[in-house]
């Protein structure tokens with residue numbers, strides 16, 4: 001590069017300018033683009049001034065290169081027809097298929113050929129003996145960079161035989177800061193410059209206030225965090241408020257018993273739930289004792305139209321501490337859900353539809369399911385257009401009277417509730433089909449850096 005720059009400056013100095021950078025590039029046997037790169041850099045430091053020269057020429061297409069060698073298709077077709085004529089069906093055996101199609105059409109237009117259908121099968125017959133290959137001559141003229149007439153150019157362009165080519169070269173003159181060598185401006189003021197006083201005449205590089213800083217490496221949000229924020233925003237806009245979910249240790253009572261989940265339910269086995277060793281229990285003394293009594297009754301022998309489970313309910317089991325297995329343990333304390341007189345399954349479906357539509361996943365399906373604390377219950381499925389499949393994104397239902405009535409809620413009050421996955425909707429929204437690509441030690445960090453804040457086209 002430095003070599004090209006030196007040659008440019010020398011030539012501009014010796015010949016008092018360069019009339020055309022294109023010719024200069026060929027004279028030093030260098031690619032014009034390389035020369036242009038140097039010119040732009042010299043222009044930026046005002047060492048040369050630059051005037052654009054616009055160029056235009058017609059160039060042959062690949063198809064035309066072939067015709068230039070072998071003759072135009074119309075002439076190739078004409079030459080393939082013997083004096084006695086040729087059955088139409090035999091033409092493609094004599095010339096390549098594409099040449100046959102184009103050439104036949106052109107030769108018919110020129111009235112060099114005609115069709116004879118008198119003997120049944122169509123026969124191509126000649127109307128002229130020999131022709132000049134005007135098309136090939138035109139292509140030859142273009143190849144030799146000769147001037148061609150406007151109508152000829154238009155016709156050849158329409159036949160996709162020639163295409164316009166435009167490019168620029170530059171006329172170069174000395175600029176206001178011309179010198180035979182580029183003085184490298186200093187980027188730093190050194191102790192030496194100060195000591196010797198050379199700072200007075202030294203040229204300094206100017207600050208580039210438009211330079212972009214380096215992209216910071218941190219500060220990228222994981223898609224799950226973004227979608228979680230979206231969940232929170234949508235539910236807040238729909239009028240919900242958040243319940244505190246920072247109590248990860250819960251008593252079995254709120255996690256299971258209050259939800260009418262029997263004490264011998266498999267989910268309560270030690271290998272399905274983490275129970276705490278220390279502190280191993282939470283006293284239930286602070287829970288209203290009449291409520292506790294009603295929960296015991298409904299488990300043991302039912303009530304409110306239920307037959308109950310018919311076993312002997314133990315307070316000691318309900319006191320066992322565990323790592324909360326679902327946030328429904330919190331909802332059952334807070335009633336952080338929708339609770340009203342006369343609610344129906346339609347209300348539940350409506351709320352979920354509204355939520356998922358606002359999230360950008362309007363295609364939902366509901367499938368009957370079972371939870372000990374809800375009846376009816378529905379699994380929620382969302383359709384991923386990108387992955388072309390239905391994915392379960394949540395579980396929902398209407399709380400059972402066996403859960404609500406012991407709490408003292410009137411008979412006509414129903415509660416609709418749901419638990420949603422965060423990972424599955426995120427996978428759908430980001431087109432991720434393997435959860436390990438989203439979560440866990442196999443996650444590719446560049447995925448997190450690249451994922452968009454605004455997802456378009458989903």
Ligand SMILES: N[C@@H](Cc1ccccc1)C(=O)O
Nearest residue numbers: 326328395396397417418419
């Ligand atoms: N607790 C259920 C979700 C749910 C909440 C409320 C009603 C129905 C289902 C779960 O963890 O999957």
